[in-house]
Amino acid sequence: MQNSNQEFKQSESLLKKQKTLILFTIGPVQEFIAQARRTRDLWFGSYILSELAKAGAKQFEESEGKLIYPVIVNNNWDQVSAPNKILGVVDTDNPRDFVRNVRRTITDKWMETAQAAQDKMKSFINVGMWERQINELIEFNAAWTTLEHWENKPAEDGKEEETPYSRALQHVEELLAARKTLRDFRPNNPGRVFGEVKSSLDGGRESVWSKGRPEDPKLAKLGIKAFETLDAISVVKRMAFEIYPQKEKFYSVCETAFHPYQAYINKYKGVQQKVxxxxxxIANCLGMTSKDQLMRKDGEYDARLFYARRIEDFLEEQGGLKAPEVEEKKNEITTQLESLYQSGNKPFRMKQPSPYYAFLVADGDRMGDHLRRIKDEDSHRRFSEGLSQFAIAASGIMKEHKGVLVYGGGDDVMGYLPLHQCLDAVQKLRQSFARNMQEYTFSDSDTAFTLSAGIAIVHMLEPLEEVRQLAHAAEKKAKITRDTLAIHFHKRGGGDLMRVVLPFLNNPADQMKKIQRWMIGDKLFSAKFAYELRELYRTYESFTAPSQWLYESDPSKLADLLWHEIERLAVKKKPDKVPKEKIAAWITELKEVFLLSSSVEPLHQLKHMAEQFILAIHLEKEGVIYEEETASISS
Incomplete structure (x- = not known):
C-alpha cells in the first residue's frame, strides 16, 4: 500500500504544471518565398508565412503562453511581419498537446487561405491534385524544455557565468536543430497520368490545371500568362489581391525602376506636355475618351507604357482583346513610344527611363553573439522589442523611399527600391537598427549593434530567383567586414558584374552625392579619372609584401604616396575647360571626404574610392542622380 501511494505521488508530480520554454518554426521558408516569377509571388510568399506565424503566436498567447520572441509592440499585430521562429514560455503539464494546438491553428489559417483561392479557381483546376499539394505544404517543428530542470542542474565546469535561462535557451535551440535534420517522409501520391505537366515555377510539383492552360481572360487579369502551368501553391500566390483585396497595392519592379523617370517628368513642364x-x-488607340483613364489611382503614370517590352503585359491585363488585336495595338503604341523618345534635338532629346532597380537584403551583425549575452527572460524580451521596433521603422523607411518591403521581421530586411533612393534608404536602415537595438536591449551590452546589407542592381526582366541570389551574394560579401554595404551591379546582356564594397562608417550615400556633384554639376572629372583610380589601386596592390617597405617603418607613408598619385591623376585627367586652381581646391575637398589614414589599410580605402567613382558613372548613365540638399545638380 505504501509503494502504491509513492507511485501515485510520483505520477501526480509528473502532471504538475511547469514553466516550459517552447520554440517552434514554420516553413518551408526558402522554397515558399523563392519560387516567384512576379513580384506579387515574392511578396505574398513572404506575407502568408508571416500571417501563419502571427496565427501561431496569437494562439500561443491565447493559450496563456507568454511570447519572448517576437514581442508585438502595443499589441499591434498589423504593424510588423512576424518571423518564422516563435519563442515563448507557458505553464503547462502537457507541452505536446499545447504545441499541437498551435500547429492546428497555423494549419487552419493556411487551409483557409488556400480555400479562398480554390473557390475562385475551381472551374480551372484538378481538385484532387490541388488538395494534395495544399495539404503537404506546411512544415512545423517544435522543441521544448522545462526551466525548472535547468534551475536545479548545476552549471558545467568553465560555464559558471551561464544562467539557467541561457542554458535552457541553448538546449532548446539544439533540440530544434536536431529535429530539423530529420525529414518527414510522406507516402508518394503521383499525378493521375505518368508524365503529367510540371509546374513552370516549381518543377517538384505538377500543374493543377485540369486541361492544360485554360484560355480565359479572367486569368490574364490575375497576371497568369498563357504559357504558365502552375501548381497549387503558385496559384495561391498569384491570387494574392483576390484573397486579400484590402491590402494596399505595392509597386512592381517595373514601377520601382520607373520612379526616377516619374520625378523627371514632374520636374519639367515641357517633358510633361510631351508625355x-x-x-x-494611346487613349485614342484603345478607344478611351481621355488619357486620364490610363493613369493609376495614385495619380502617377502606368510605368509599363514607357517600356516597349512591357506594353504587351499592359494590354493583356486590360482584357477584352484577342491575340491578333493585342499584337496590333502593341505595335501601334510602340511606334508612338519611339516617337516620344526621339522628340527634341540633341542635347535636349527626351530621356528614356532606366530599366534597373535595386534589390536589398540586410540583417544584423553578430546576432548570435548578442543573443548569447542574454541571461534572463526579461532581457530577452527587451531584445525582441528592439527588433520589433526596428521592423516597424524599416517598413516606414522603405515607404518613404518609394520602396517595397517584401519581408521585415527580426533583424532581417528584404525589399526593392528605385536606384535614386536606395543608398539613402539603406543608410537610414543601418542607423535605425543601431538606435533601436541599443535602446531596447539588455543594459550590460557594450558591443555596438551594426547592420550589413547587400544590394543587387538588376534589370527588371531578370528572373526574381536569380535577383535574390545576387542580393544574397552581395550581403555575404558585406558580412566579411560587417557594418558594410556591398553593391553588385549586374548589366543585362553581358558585361562585367561590378562589385563595390562600401563601409557604412564612410556614409556612402553622402559620398555618392558629392561624387555626382563633382562629376555632373561642377564637371571636375571624367570617366577616365575614375578608371585610372582603379588602375592605380591594381598597380600598387600587385607589389609584393608592401608592408615590408612601407608599413613597418611608417604606416602613413603609403597613404601620403597614394595621395600624391591621386593629385597627379586629377591634374592629368582634368577636363580641358577646368582651370588648375579649381582642381587644386577640389583635391582639398576630396581629401576631406576620402581620408586615407594609416588606421585602415590605405590601399583598401583607395579601392573603395575608385569603386564608388565608377559606380557613380554607371548610375549617371542610367539617368540616376543623387541630389545633395545643399547643392544643385543639373538633370
Missing part, C-alpha cells in the same frame, strides 16, 4: 500628348494617342 501627355503620347498618353492621349
Amino acid at each position: 501627355d500628348h503620347y498618353l492621349q494617342a
Whole structure:
C-alpha cells in the first residue's frame, strides 16, 4: 500500500504544471518565398508565412503562453511581419498537446487561405491534385524544455557565468536543430497520368490545371500568362489581391525602376506636355475618351507604357482583346513610344527611363553573439522589442523611399527600391537598427549593434530567383567586414558584374552625392579619372609584401604616396575647360571626404574610392542622380 501511494505521488508530480520554454518554426521558408516569377509571388510568399506565424503566436498567447520572441509592440499585430521562429514560455503539464494546438491553428489559417483561392479557381483546376499539394505544404517543428530542470542542474565546469535561462535557451535551440535534420517522409501520391505537366515555377510539383492552360481572360487579369502551368501553391500566390483585396497595392519592379523617370517628368513642364500628348494617342488607340483613364489611382503614370517590352503585359491585363488585336495595338503604341523618345534635338532629346532597380537584403551583425549575452527572460524580451521596433521603422523607411518591403521581421530586411533612393534608404536602415537595438536591449551590452546589407542592381526582366541570389551574394560579401554595404551591379546582356564594397562608417550615400556633384554639376572629372583610380589601386596592390617597405617603418607613408598619385591623376585627367586652381581646391575637398589614414589599410580605402567613382558613372548613365540638399545638380 505504501509503494502504491509513492507511485501515485510520483505520477501526480509528473502532471504538475511547469514553466516550459517552447520554440517552434514554420516553413518551408526558402522554397515558399523563392519560387516567384512576379513580384506579387515574392511578396505574398513572404506575407502568408508571416500571417501563419502571427496565427501561431496569437494562439500561443491565447493559450496563456507568454511570447519572448517576437514581442508585438502595443499589441499591434498589423504593424510588423512576424518571423518564422516563435519563442515563448507557458505553464503547462502537457507541452505536446499545447504545441499541437498551435500547429492546428497555423494549419487552419493556411487551409483557409488556400480555400479562398480554390473557390475562385475551381472551374480551372484538378481538385484532387490541388488538395494534395495544399495539404503537404506546411512544415512545423517544435522543441521544448522545462526551466525548472535547468534551475536545479548545476552549471558545467568553465560555464559558471551561464544562467539557467541561457542554458535552457541553448538546449532548446539544439533540440530544434536536431529535429530539423530529420525529414518527414510522406507516402508518394503521383499525378493521375505518368508524365503529367510540371509546374513552370516549381518543377517538384505538377500543374493543377485540369486541361492544360485554360484560355480565359479572367486569368490574364490575375497576371497568369498563357504559357504558365502552375501548381497549387503558385496559384495561391498569384491570387494574392483576390484573397486579400484590402491590402494596399505595392509597386512592381517595373514601377520601382520607373520612379526616377516619374520625378523627371514632374520636374519639367515641357517633358510633361510631351508625355501627355503620347498618353492621349494611346487613349485614342484603345478607344478611351481621355488619357486620364490610363493613369493609376495614385495619380502617377502606368510605368509599363514607357517600356516597349512591357506594353504587351499592359494590354493583356486590360482584357477584352484577342491575340491578333493585342499584337496590333502593341505595335501601334510602340511606334508612338519611339516617337516620344526621339522628340527634341540633341542635347535636349527626351530621356528614356532606366530599366534597373535595386534589390536589398540586410540583417544584423553578430546576432548570435548578442543573443548569447542574454541571461534572463526579461532581457530577452527587451531584445525582441528592439527588433520589433526596428521592423516597424524599416517598413516606414522603405515607404518613404518609394520602396517595397517584401519581408521585415527580426533583424532581417528584404525589399526593392528605385536606384535614386536606395543608398539613402539603406543608410537610414543601418542607423535605425543601431538606435533601436541599443535602446531596447539588455543594459550590460557594450558591443555596438551594426547592420550589413547587400544590394543587387538588376534589370527588371531578370528572373526574381536569380535577383535574390545576387542580393544574397552581395550581403555575404558585406558580412566579411560587417557594418558594410556591398553593391553588385549586374548589366543585362553581358558585361562585367561590378562589385563595390562600401563601409557604412564612410556614409556612402553622402559620398555618392558629392561624387555626382563633382562629376555632373561642377564637371571636375571624367570617366577616365575614375578608371585610372582603379588602375592605380591594381598597380600598387600587385607589389609584393608592401608592408615590408612601407608599413613597418611608417604606416602613413603609403597613404601620403597614394595621395600624391591621386593629385597627379586629377591634374592629368582634368577636363580641358577646368582651370588648375579649381582642381587644386577640389583635391582639398576630396581629401576631406576620402581620408586615407594609416588606421585602415590605405590601399583598401583607395579601392573603395575608385569603386564608388565608377559606380557613380554607371548610375549617371542610367539617368540616376543623387541630389545633395545643399547643392544643385543639373538633370
